Amino acid sequence: MAQDVEQPVFKKDTFSIARYGAKADGMTLNTRSIQSAIDECHRKGGGVVLVPAGLWLTGPLTLKSNVNLHLLKSALLQFTADKHQYPLVEGNWEGLEQMRNQSPISATKAENIAITGKGIIDGNGDVWRVVKRAKLTDSQWKKLVASGGVLSDDKNTWYPSEGMKKGSKMKNPGVISPEHSPEHFQSIKDFLRPNLLVLTECKKILLEGVVFQNSPAWCLHTLLCDQLTVRDIFVKNPWYAQNGDGIDVESCKNVLIEGSTFDVGDDAICIKSGRDEAGRKRGVPTENVWVRHNLVYHAHGGFVIGSEMSGGARNIYVEDCTFMGTDIGLRFKTTRGRGGIVENIHINRINMKDIVAEAILFDMYYMAKDPVPLSGEQRDAPKVEQFPVTEATPQFRNFSIRNVVCEGAGTAIFIRGLPEMNIRNITMQDMVLKAKKGVEVTEAEQVTLKNIRVITGDTPAGELLNKTYNN
Structure with a gap:
């Protein structure tokens, strides 16, 4: 259950970055001062590293165990535009081990950590994108x-x-x-380009109250973490930001994302678990995830699984979320070569408005392109061929989606599986979907629609009662 996700606990000892020589003048590079406060807090058994009100310019920072980085209201932690301050380090990008510029904030194998408060963390992404x-x-x-x-x-x-x-x-x-x-x-x-925040193999994490914005790439990336709570944050990237995801939860377990707002340039709340052979070799699914009471404005997808899901994803619960103007609402994407099994996904009480493309999308022909073609862009439908089933064949199965209302979409429901691996056992019920196009299902079996009302134009397209699609 969501309430079983462990929360970090901190000592009350407070270490103000101003005491370590940091200056809020927007010109002084405060990297050494802020890192010194974090390091000493960690050495003394933990506590709160306080960022007071003001504009604090800094280079990349490393969070340590038992440290709560707390930003007071009107505090702006501004990461420098000087790319020389970000050394190249070994990291992970889209499921592969890669060299990256060091992230503005990162932690590896830290335990009992947090970023909290009412301030803003700005990644200066415009100089990278x-x-x-x-x-x-x-x-x-x-x-x-x-x-x-x-x-x-x-x-x-x-x-x-x-x-x-x-x-x-x-x-x-x-x-x-x-x-x-x-x-x-x-x-x-x-x-x-770095992601704004990267947490790798960390345990007992809290992100609460803070605005995370203007990331060079993905905004928040948690990899191989356990016991993650994300609550009441605001994630903001320009809508034109390439790879400007909100949060990417990769090969993590025991995760709660609630009460947060996303307005980003790519997928908003995204579940991943590695890419292709490397992801299968890692073999760590994202599991036991609760996503509730979140609001998404611009994004390629409101709630998303994939396309890097080669380690699998399971036991995920999404409820009481609202998507306003996203390209796609519920987006589940993969492609041949990924492998991995996505299963036991439960979604309930989702409200959507002005969805540009599909309200609900399952697609096993992901092409690594924006979900909505740009002006003048031509796209051909993928060629349908049957391939042998191997460990690189992805699978989507056992989804339950209930109580969805969508006021305006390009397409109500689109499901496209592979000839050699159909999408299986999908139940959708109790929905009212107003869209330009209705329902399209191909290469799928045991797809059951119960009490679905689809409205196209000014008249209902029909009510789908206890209808099951089989390949």
Whole structure:
């Protein structure tokens, strides 16, 4: 049960960063002062590292066991735009071991940690991100180009630097391998964008009350963690932010995400467990997750599983969430090569409004593209072929989705499995879905729709009572 997710407990001892020489003038680089406060708090058995009101400029910080980093109201922890302050470190990106710039905030194998308060943590992501011309107005685009950087050959994409452009043309340039020398990684350093917060193999974590915004890539990334509570936070990235996910929970267990708001450039609340062979080799599913009372504004998907789900996902409960203007509402995505089993997913009481594409989507042909084509972009339907079933064949099964209301969507329900591995045992019931298109189900079996009312245009498309689709 959600109430069984353990909460961290801290000593009352308080270590103000101002006592360690930090200055809130927006100019002094306070990395050493803030890290000193964290380190001493940790050495003395833990407590609260206090960030008072003010603008505190800093480089990357490492959180330690038994430390609660607490931001008072009107405190702004601003991470520097100076990329030289972020050394290259071994990390993980989209399920693969890769070199990355050190994250603004990170922790590895820490226990009993928290980031709390009413302040803001800003990752200065604009200096790192690629931007597509189609996602800006003409005036915004002209201002961005005038700021510096370089353009793609077709002049439709802006890169902050030549190194970023160079890396974008390579396949998996950050992967740690014998072919990739230190000089190679340095030449594309700008491409290896950090996530704002990365917690790896940590236990008993609390993120509460704080605004996390403007991340270079994913905003919050928890990897191989246990006992994670996320409560009453606001995650904010520009809608044009490439890979600007809200929270990615990867190969974690015992997780509670509640009462939080997301307005981001990619998927909002996302469940992952590694990618392809590396994810299967790790073999750690994300499991025992409760997601409730959250609000999502702009995002590619409101609640999402995949596409990196090669270690599996199971025993996940989503309830009482609202999605306003997301590209897709409930989004479950994978592709051949991933492998992994996603099962025992229970969703109840979801409200949606102005969903651009599908209100509910199951798709096993994920193509690593934005869910809604940009203006002028042409996409062909995938070629349907049957392949042999192997360990690299993904599976979606045993989903229950109930009590969904959607006021406006491109498509009500879309389910597309693989010929060799149908999506199986999906039950949807008690829904009212207003959309331009109704229900499409292919390569699926034991998909049961009970008491579903689909309204297309000004008239009901029909009521689906106890209807079961079989391949």
